[in-house]
Amino acid sequence: MKAVVRHGVGDIRVEDVPEPKVQDPHDAVVRITTAAISGTDLHLVRGTLPGPRAGQVLGHEAVGVVEETGSGVRNFRPGDRVVISPTVACGTCPTCRAGLYAQCDDADPAGSRGGTVLLGGPGGAGGLDGLQAEYARVPFAHTGLVALPDSVDDGRAVLLADALPAAWFGARLAGVSGGDTVAILGAGPVGLCAVAAARHHGAGRVVVVDGLTDRLALARAQHAETVDFNSEDPVEKVREMTGGAGVDRVIEAVGVDAERPVLGPAADAVAAAGERAGHEEAYTAARDRAASVRSPDARGTWTPGDAPGLAVRWAVEMAARAGSVGILGTYPPHADRFPLGRAVRKNLTLRMGTCHHRRYLPRLVDLVASGALDPPPVLSHWAVTDDAVAAYGNLDRREPGWTKVALDIADPAPPRAPDPLWGVPED
Numbered sequence: 001m002k003a004v005v006r007h008g009v010g011d012i013r014v015e016d017v018p019e020p021k022v023q024d025p026h027d028a029v030v031r032i033t034t035a036a037i038s039g040t041d042l043h044l045v046r047g048t049l050p051g052p053r054a055g056q057v058l059g060h061e062a063v064g065v066v067e068e069t070g071s072g073v074r075n076f077r078p079g080d081r082v083v084i085s086p087t088v089a090c091g092t093c094p095t096c097r098a099g100l101y102a103q104c105d106d107a108d109p110a111g112s113r114g115g116t117v118l119l120g121g122p123g124g125a126g127g128l129d130g131l132q133a134e135y136a137r138v139p140f141a142h143t144g145l146v147a148l149p150d151s152v153d154d155g156r157a158v159l160l161a162d163a164l165p166a167a168w169f170g171a172r173l174a175g176v177s178g179g180d181t182v183a184i185l186g187a188g189p190v191g192l193c194a195v196a197a198a199r200h201h202g203a204g205r206v207v208v209v210d211g212l213t214d215r216l217a218l219a220r221a222q223h224a225e226t227v228d229f230n231s232e233d234p235v236e237k238v239r240e241m242t243g244g245a246g247v248d249r250v251i252e253a254v255g256v257d258a259e260r261p262v263l264g265p266a267a268d269a270v271a272a273a274g275e276r277a278g279h280e281e282a283y284t285a286a287r288d289r290a291a292s293v294r295s296p297d298a299r300g301t302w303t304p305g306d307a308p309g310l311a312v313r314w315a316v317e318m319a320a321r322a323g324s325v326g327i328l329g330t331y332p333p334h335a336d337r338f339p340l341g342r343a344v345r346k347n348l349t350l351r352m353g354t355c356h357h358r359r360y361l362p363r364l365v366d367l368v369a370s371g372a373l374d375p376p377p378v379l380s381h382w383a384v385t386d387d388a389v390a391a392y393g394n395l396d397r398r399e400p401g402w403t404k405v406a407l408d409i410a411d412p413a414p415p416r417a418p419d420p421l422w423g424v425p426e427d
């Protein structure tokens with residue numbers, strides 16, 4: 001079968017691999033109809049997360065149809081349409097039963113107890129093949145699969161796999177509640193979904209910070225207040241917009257591949273602060289540490305972000321005193337720079353981690369199916385599997401208009417034009 005396979009930093013290929021089989025009574029094999037490319041997949045190709053094993057199938061966001069179940073899977077049968085939980089959870093251990101599925105005791109086939117296991121994830125996260133393939137093996141399928149009604153099409157359902165639950169989790173990490181003013185750092189697919197998630201949790205005002213005008217336009221189309229860090233200093237602007245106080249809650253949806261502002265007062269402020277406090281060396285050292293093996297190509301593809309700690313720094317700076325910060329962005333295990341003194345001085349509450357997908361998925365499927373929650377139009381492109389590597393490259397270089405790509409695994413026909421519903425606004 002055809003799959004997107006990672007061979008090393010900067011080296012992914014579409015190639016034939018053996019079809020997966022049921023190996024354990026709790027496994028299911030799912031025929032994938034649509035998969036999507038996520039920011040975490042890009043970290044893996046840039047080298048800013050520990051590498052998976054060579055030859056591992058990538059991808060953790062997918063929708064499909066159950067093909068086969070093991071004898072221990074009592075709640076699904078072949079033909080059921082499902083969305084797959086990106087994090088693997090046994091459903092039986094104490095952490096799963098507490099709803100903390102991303103910290104399952106028993107998900108790691110290597111036997112380590114605790115720590116997130118992600119399908120198609122980085123080294124140390126289980127080593128399981130991912131979902132950008134014609135078929136996928138889903139361990140602990142009784143918790144790893146969530147049934148989809150036919151009214152939720154693949155374009156919406158593939159956002160239900162990860163972007164929406166991650167955004168929902170971000171609102172909960174940040175502790176968003178009634179009337180809060182919320183800042184979201186990062187207008188990627190998760191940050192854009194976090195606008196709706198923050199509002200569902202009661203946010204009164206939502207401010208979105210990014211440096212890409214096409215993504216900020218999508219945030220403004222949801223009537224979030226937008227701040228472009230390449231034309232304004234985001235910390236100063238957010239303080240000004242909040243009467244000098246800062247925001248009650250911050251959702252950090254950027255992670256290790258943060259980019260420095262290249263223009264405007266924020267670029268000057270980062271440079272000046274860097275000279276004063278040695279941050280310049282710290283940023284460079286942090287990037288080199290985050291991505292010790294780098295393989296950018298001639299077009300500048302697969303280049304790690306040049307300011308790995310900047311989004312977290314801004315989050316702490318723009319939070320109000322006694323406010324809270326939820327860190328949803330992905331960081332490698334050895335990331336160890338955090339503005340601790342500033343956070344302590346402001347009595348901030350900090351929470352962080354990987355989404356407990358299974359905890360939120362059934363409810364989010366219901367909310368989307370009922371129309372109570374409509375995923376924002378972040379899915380900008382459909383591609384066939386053969387074009388996956390080019391699509392990864394366009395997303396990696398943040399080409400204008402490329403927000404998120406769905407891979408039409410089931411249909412080998414040429415890519416569809418984006419549905420007008422999902423189209424990217426001009427400007």
Ligand SMILES: [Zn+2]
Nearest residue numbers: 090093096104
């Ligand atoms: Zn468990």
